[in-house]
Amino acid sequence: MPLAQITILEGRSEEKKKKLIEDVSIAISESIGAPIETVRVLVQEIPPAHWGVGGKPKG
Template sequence: MPLIQIQLIQGRPEDKIKEVIENVTNTVHETLGAPKESIRVIVTEIPKTHWGIGGMPVSNIPNR
């Protein structure tokens, strides 16, 4: 049973998260031949205050 974990910065629309889950599932199915019913995708959204780039939280970086 493939398990795929994806971490994203919080704030994307729900329909985009659903699209990522569907696309990743299809790609794993096509690449590995795993049945779609056995593929698990976990999407974790991280608040911008908890995601750091260059020593700073993303919430403090302009245009992020």
């Protein structure tokens, strides 16, 4: 069973995260021929204060 782990900053709507999960699932299914029912997608949200870019936190 394919598993995609996606890490994003907090703040996106439930609708956008649902769309992300749907689109990634379809892309994986189509690209490797896995039945979509077997595709797993894990979305992990990180607070901006815990996300560093260029040595500084985003939040």
